[in-house]
Amino acid sequence: MTSAPDLPRATDLLRELLGDRLLTPADAGYPDAVRLWNGAPVAAPALVARVRDAGEVAHAVRVAGRCHVPLSVRAGGHDWAGRALRDGGLVLDLTALRRVDLDPGTGEVTVGGxxxxxxxxxxxxxxxRVVATGVVRAVGLAGLTLAGGYGPLCGRFGLALDNLLGAEVVLADGRRVTADATHEPELYWALRGGGGNFGVVTALRYRTHPLAAALAGMLLFPLDQATAVLRGYGEEVRRAPDELTVMAGFLPGPAGEPVVFLAPVFTGADEAAGRAAVDRLRALGTPLVDQVAPLPYEDVLRMFDGGMADGNHYLLRTRWLPRVDEPVVAALTAAAGAVTSPFSAIALHHFHGAAARVGVGETAFGLRADHLLAEIIAVWAPGDDPAPHRAWAEHTSAALAPHALPGGYPNLLAPEETDRVRLAYGPNWDRLRRAKRRYDPRGVFSAVPTLPPAGPPVPRVGQGRPDPREHPAGR
Structure with a gap:
């Protein structure tokens, strides 16, 4: 039998540590602290702890355990299903942990959670220098990395998680450990794809890459050219070199009708080869907008700034597609023609090259074959009836399902799609569940994706490297 949360005791203990950085629904700063990018999720946490360092995180985790208060973790707050907020629980707000330190000697960067x-x-x-990222600048790098991290550098440098060299983690019992290839290697393996299911990641260490600029931009085509453009896109991405990663899909157009987009990012040294690749994409139709030029990588991501407005309501569905063939082209084109909102969109993320050459067992991420990640984004204004927009997303996902691979990208799967979470990890599933049981046997962390514990506790093998800044206070 689970003990009832002792919120008054938890509040007193956390207030002693955090002062006015502990927020309750009665505090003036609370509404801002629980406001997310997606306005649809409704959750009312009892407490929000605005922590400033890993020591405060560890203390808060121990208090939550002692007082039986459920936990959630907020970093970027961009999980579309709103799982950063736990109804009636304690939110560990990591948004103050934003320090970035580059080691010029190794080219490694340490990033706050x-x-x-x-x-x-x-x-x-x-x-x-750059790190592998997603396509939106406002997204938290930790949440993106822990479950995958598709982005414009996928072909050249792999997923974001393929570039993670180590992490500082607060475990469910409040211990602070470092996980890397030689310290807690099983935790390090699980973090790279298993999401935030094993602890609170307070810092991450990444490999960086020299990259002054990329040949990148946006090509927009009218909807009546969708079939031709997507057919050609399917052929182009099948033979794309590592240096070329290309997003595609449908975006809201200025007249309310969707437009087809291609977003190439070429990072190779051969400028002529990059321009030839863009020319082939440009020739797939008659562009309405043709804006491709050398850009700093930071500005490549600015292309998607403002594409999705904070406060609108969102529902996402996803499929993994082995190729963009005729049935997929037909399903996507039909979906664009039937869109129910002027804000909704569909994006295809290109997985190939370096990301596909990582062995499926090297990290927890379960799919290493070339594929396209389809992201179906239903968007509507607050106050609108959500039913038609939800139905559009569900219908689009169902139309793609017969042509899709099992599972789906864990960061985008809905909370109820537990069967697809299991399929997403393929041969890594059992090992990942054992890791969950080892590091979080009581199921304290229910992150994206949620993993169930498995079987009896697994005996610990060795000890992680304690964080040198750990201290006994508050235990």
Whole structure:
């Protein structure tokens, strides 16, 4: 039998540590602290702890355990299903942990658990270095990395998680450990794809890459050219070199009708080869907008700034597609023609090259074959009837399902799609569940995706490297 939360005791203990950085629904700062990018999720946490360092995180985790208060973790706050907020629980708000430190000697960068892609790229820009990111600057780098991290550098440098060299983690019992290839290697394996299901990640260490600029931009085509453009896109991505990663899909157009988009990013040294690749994409139709030029990588991500407005209501569905063939082209084109909202969109993320050459067992991420990630984004204004928009997303997902691979990208799967979470990890599923049981046997962390514990506790093998800043106070 689970003990009832002792919120008064938890409040007193946390207030002693955090002062006015502990927020309750009665505090003036509470509404801002629980406001998310997606306005649809409704959750009312009892407490929000605005922590400033890993020591405070560890203390808060111990208090939550002692007082039986459910936990959630907020970093970027961009999970579309709103799982950063736990109804009636304690939110560990990491948004103050945004420090970025580059080691010029090794080219490695250490990033706070609350840092966004924008924070990291801005810090690296003076050095003409980058990390692998997603496509939106406002997204938290930790949440993106822990479950995958598709982005414009996928073909050249792999997923964001393929570039994670180590992490500082607060475990469910409040211990602080470092997970890397030699310290807690099983935790390090699980973090790279298993999401935030094993602890609170307070810092991450990444490999960076020299990249002064990329040939990148946006090509927009009218909807009546969708079939031809997507057919050609399917052929182009099948033979694309590592240096070329191309997004595609449908975006809201200025007249309310969707437009087809292609967003190439070429990072190779051969400028002529890059321009030839863009010319082939340009020739797939008659562009309405043709804006491709050398850009700093930080500015590549600015292309998607403002594309999705904070406060609107969102529902996402996703499929993994092995190729863009005729049935997929037909399903996508039909979906664009039937869109129910002028804000909705569909995006295809290109997985190939370096990301596909990582062995499926090297990380927890379960799909290493070339594929396209379809992201179906239903959007509507607050106050609108959500039913038609939800139905559009569900219908589009169902139309793609017969042509899709099992599972789906865990960061985008809905909370109820537990069967697809299991399929997403393929041969890594059992090992991942054992890791969950080892590091979080009581199921304290229910992150994206949620993993069930498995079987009896697994005996610990060795000890992780304690964080040198750990201290016994508050235990």
């Amino acid at each position: 609350g840092a966004t892609a924008a924070d990291v790229l801005a810090a690296l820009r003076p050095y003409d």
